[in-house]
Amino acid sequence: MSATVEISSPAQLSALLSSSRIVVVNFYNEENTSSKAIAPVYDQLAGQLSRADRVTFAKVSTVQQAQIAQSYNVTNTPTFIIYKNNQQIKKYAGSNPQQLSEAIKTLAAEAETEGGGYSTGPGEASSSGSGEWRGASLPRGYTDVTDAVDPRGLDLLNADSDFGSVKKLFDMSQPVSLLNGGIRISGKDSETRKDWVESDVDNQLMLYVPFMANVKVHTIQITSCVSGNDEDDEAPVRPKTIHIWANRQHNLGFEEAEDIPATQTIELKPTDWNEQTATAKLELRFVKFQNVYSLVIFVADAEGDSEKTRIDRLRFIGEVGEKREIGKLEKIDHDD
Incomplete structure (x- = not known):
């Protein structure tokens, strides 16, 4: 089973977002009941879907890495943020395992096919394999x-x-x-x-x-x-x-x-x-x-x-x- 990456610094997370096509980040609190409840589901998804340089699963402790949580506008735990090509595309707050599983599996399937990834075109225009288009990049954390x-x-x-x-x-x-x-x-x-x-x-x-x-x-x-x-x-x-x-x-x-x-x-x-x-x-x-x-x-x-x-x-x-x-x-x- 592929282990998730425990983030210990802002630089480590930034490098990971740049190196992997899809990155799923679990912002958790060690003392939070919901964070504890969904942790096994998250680890199981990581074991099934992790792919070198394509799909990476990471974890950020909002207690030990409060600065990172603040910079990514995370106020509740657990919060899951999904990135494609260093662009945030999904953000979930709460411990809904079905919602999280379906979202990650869909993106992981896209990562396995050519042209399924998120791209940033001229003038900040962006689109995804699902056909979504927007005319400007997203501000960090949103x-x-x-x-x-x-x-x-x-x-x-x-x-x-x-x-x-x-x-x-x-x-x-x-x-x-x-x-x-x-x-x-x-x-x-x-x-x-x-x-x-x-x-x-x-x-x-x-x-x-x-x-x-x-x-x-x-x-x-x-x-x-x-x-x-x-x-x-x-x-x-x-x-x-x-x-x-x-x-x-x-x-x-x-x-x-x-x-x-x-x-x-x-x-x-x-x-x-x-x-x-x-x-x-x-x-x-x-x-x-x-x-x-x-x-x-x-x-x-x-x-x-x-x-x-x-x-x-x-x-x-x-x-x-x-x-x-x-x-x-x-x-x-x-x-x-």
Whole structure:
């Protein structure tokens, strides 16, 4: 049986993440009952699935290596974090052996096949063997929580019906306009598969996003594949001023939004956009978005004079907490 690697320093963990294709890290507490209960399951998986330089299992004591636990944003034990090619892709808190086993076995199978690994392409774009795409790298200690979005409750105001539905914003595939590795506005594929949204009567968009679990939102990645042709006043443009509200019971109207202070307002500059991936990162005041069951995202205005604002994808980066009962929005205290 292959032994797990006991981590004794930050440098050792960093080297391991760089040398092995997949790394599973068990952050545990020697005195924690749940940590003790799942330890045999973890060791058994390590014995079955460890592969030299492909799949490595490691353990970090949050008592002896408190600095490492803090730097990887681990506050509860046991916590399991899974990396592919030095990029965090999954994070589990708690001792659910079936969930952990299924996740690791799936990734281990991918590691055995060519092209199944996680890759980082030009301009920080990343994808996996499961077809997931995002336009920027993940901050250390956090994961993509977009799959916690409840698609049944999505609501987008002022969207042009000639383009994709609101659900397209959360599609995990690469935007059609980026299929050739760079922004491509014209072409048959792009025109026939309009997998983005555009505003209708003016450049404002109002989006309501409910979640199936309470989440901590650290960053929002927004992708907007525009042409950059300043001479075309009718070409769609990128969002500029964005107001964000946490934990509203429903979408806001445009007039209502003027009377309710936003949880945070962000103004994007042209330099905030990565031109390879057409993506900007909205870094939130994390303390304001700790226990979120819904977000309202209001694009108040856009770059330039065009009345068309375009958004191709949205990704939410953070942590997933306790699942909610479907259809139930419990009131959570928050600052208005």
